[in-house]
Amino acid sequence: MVIYMGYSKQRESILQAVLASGLHPTADDVYVSLKPRDPNLSLGTVYRNLNYLESIGKIKKISLADHPDRFDGSLHEHQHMMCSGCGKVVDVDARFPGGAPHIQPPKGWIPEGYSLLFYGKCACCADQSDLRTP
Amino acid sequence: MVIYMGYSKQRESILQAVLASGLHPTADDVYVSLKPRDPNLSLGTVYRNLNYLESIGKIKKISLADHPDRFDGSLHEHQHMMCSGCGKVVDVDARFPGGAPHIQPPKGWIPEGYSLLFYGKCACCADQSDLRTP
């Protein structure tokens, strides 16, 4: 069942790849995972479709400083934590004891939202730091 | 008075340019602002020094999705709001009624911090949207 218009085999499998992976794949992750089954697939197509799928709200893009963007098929409100070592991203659910972050917008500005990203070291990158600094 | 070791005229003026500008300049902003007084200055040097100054904690880097990084000479705890139109960044002070954002870190992860960025439309970009969609 195709829910959106503008069908193509590639678009379908790119969406499925993001939904299936619980790992917030990068464009290249998606490309690499699909390439074996579809040897003609091109990276440009992956980028185009990921952006398209984001624009129609079927997936979300996670922009990360100094790491390639990642994509997320989970549309419910949640936050992410990124490993500052390897760039891996996991879901976390944040508690805001006093409500969501809020500011007094500067004069003349129209607030649109905020982005909140936690960062830290994942288990395996933490281990590596231990080894390097014994 | 030179507070840090490893002095150079360029490094000094790059630091001063960031401190003097209240506008969270990009590397290129700094380059353009200094070029007239120092025609031999190269963009690579600006990048190198901005990164160096950040690494020793004299300035902070603000990473922004889809816009060049910006640099901030204000070291006190504060937040930023970025215009989704033109990329301009202003300081805002966020109030967290119940304390700063907090999460239960995933098993094995070592939390390091978080980044919080508000976004919206600045006065002049908001005006332009009004004109385009009357």
Next chain:
DNA sequence: CTAGGTGCAAAGCGTTTGCTCGGGG
């Protein structure tokens, strides 16, 4: 004298885009 910084230019990376061809409806 020498350690480190500069200037320059080229390369790097992730991402986007122009063009032509192909396949779905």
Next chain:
DNA sequence: CCCCGAGCAAACGCTTTGCACCTAG
């Protein structure tokens, strides 16, 4: 048939880097 979308490769914007020269200490 027609049009959207794929494939390919080149271009893009920002940033980093290799190398030879220069400069502060």
